[in-house]
Amino acid sequence: MRVEMKNLSKHFGRVKAVNDFSVILNDGELVCLLGPSGCGKSTVLNMLSGILPVTGGKIYFDDEDVTDLPPEQRGIGLVFQNYALYPHMTVLGNICFPLEIQGLPKAERIQRATEMAELVHMEGMLHRKPKELSGGQQQRVAIARALVKRPNLLLLDEPLSNLDARLRLEMREEIRRIQLQTKVTTIFVTHDQEEAMSISDHIVLMKDGFLQQHDDPQALYNEPANQFVADFLGNPPINNIKGAIHSGFFVAQNGDKVRLPETDGAPEGVKVHLAIRAESFMMADEGDESCLHCTVENVYQLGKEEMALLNFGDTQVRAYLSFDYGLKAGDEVTLQVRDRGVFLFDLETGRRYA
Ligand SMILES: Nc1ncnc2c1ncn2[C@@H]1O[C@H](COP(=O)(O)OP(=O)(O)OP(=O)(O)O)[C@@H](O)[C@H]1O
Ligand SMILES: [Mg+2]
Missing domain, CATH: 3.40.50.300 (P-loop containing nucleotide triphosphate hydrolases)
Known part of the structure; x- marks a missing residue:
């Protein structure tokens, strides 16, 4: 029916x-x-x-x-x-x-x-x-x-x-x-x-x-x-990083930038969350201007995967990163985000821009 x-x-x-x-x-x-x-x-x-x-x-x-x-x-x-x-x-x-x-x-x-x-x-x-x-x-x-x-x-x-x-x-x-x-x-x-x-x-x-x-x-x-x-939705929960939009970039409070795909009417200077799923991080390339500098706080073995608990400024971030990097507490890492599983939300209204 x-x-x-x-x-x-x-x-x-x-x-x-x-x-x-x-x-x-x-x-x-x-x-x-x-x-x-x-x-x-x-x-x-x-x-x-x-x-x-x-x-x-x-x-x-x-x-x-x-x-x-x-x-x-x-x-x-x-x-x-x-x-x-x-x-x-x-x-x-x-x-x-x-x-x-x-x-x-x-x-x-x-x-x-x-x-x-x-x-x-x-x-x-x-x-x-x-x-x-x-x-x-x-x-x-x-x-x-x-x-x-x-x-x-x-x-x-x-x-x-x-x-x-x-x-x-x-x-x-x-x-x-x-x-x-x-x-x-x-x-x-x-x-x-x-x-x-x-x-x-x-x-x-x-x-x-x-x-x-x-x-x-x-x-x-x-x-x-x-x-x-x-x-x-999602476990671990999605990571939210505070920042603002400037000239086609998401700019975090420490000045780190992430290049944005087309945004849906996000005004210049608007305060936003860059929301990133744990599986949507990867290591940045050398010299990439679009990246986030993080410090590894801890690394968890989750059966077939490895999850890193990182600090980006005072924001905790969870990311699935390959075993191959051999990450350990205290390491400095520079991360890039993928195209999938990355969103932009208005900090005040929660409206989605990208
Ligand atoms: N008979 C009632 N009189 C007054 N308020 C009510 C009454 N029944 C529900 N409410 C209120 O309506 C809102 C929705 O309640 P509802 O029971 O539908 O929530 P729910 O999503 O089923 O929550 P839960 O997951 O806890 O079961 C709540 O704020 C609740 O306090
Ligand atoms: Mg109920």
Whole structure:
């Protein structure tokens, strides 16, 4: 099912939780709704499900305006962080429950619930109670229970945040497998950028109730719309060096210069951040006027790679540099930046110039 949110807003008194939010999701996609705590992710989800009335704007499922439709008529499956399974019911009972409410005959209920249990790989534990399951298994049951009604839209609100790191990794891949198998349009809320990058077709990134960027994961990383997007995605985080624009160069506070590609309307003298991904440094050539003078503070071996922690003036910079240079603490290095993974943002507004 195609989902359209058009100029959606939600205000709780003076708190403007969601503002002028417009996003279209294509049928069969898995979209991650990403952003820091309090940015309005759950509020968006709750408006889609109908639990919260909207303050303004419209919601369309395919071409139908569902803005004022009650939750039970929206055909949505919901999964929350705290699995919310019924403790006195078995796995099978829990998965069957939504169909019981719908008044389906018992044989059909059991058949559909068993199919769902197979989909989430819980067919061997149908008669266990929730307390006899691990967190990951409970979340599998919660997903099966949400899918058994054959929803047109599956909404998952931070479904993995109660799980330990390994199980989280396993379950996010499971959710992707189940989603691809069922082809149900899915919105997955998370504040974990790596989780979002790894499983989604598209990412919707929010901040303070406003949409920042809606794109595929690589585009968010490679072409961030503003400073916030650049900072939010990537591990290690992007390096930001303060300076100003002069005659086609970025000029840092110590006078070091970096030649710029075409900038998009950056005025002469404007204060900016030169933002550089850790993988976008290389050693400068002898006599290159476009370079940054840094001092090595430390070098880390990261499995197959080496990462240098450097000081550029009082700014710490992280850079992937080859083992071959044999860098060690105290070394002076002169770095150049690559074309890719280097951006220019207005220091005050975060607007992107290049
Ligand atoms: N019922 C409510 N009454 C008043 N303010 C609310 C209510 N629900 C949410 N808010 C506020 O709206 C904003 C967005 O909240 P929301 O729960 O959507 O954030 P979130 O992105 O889901 O955060 P988290 O990652 O912590 O779950 C927050 O500032 C929150 O305090
Ligand atoms: Mg939330």
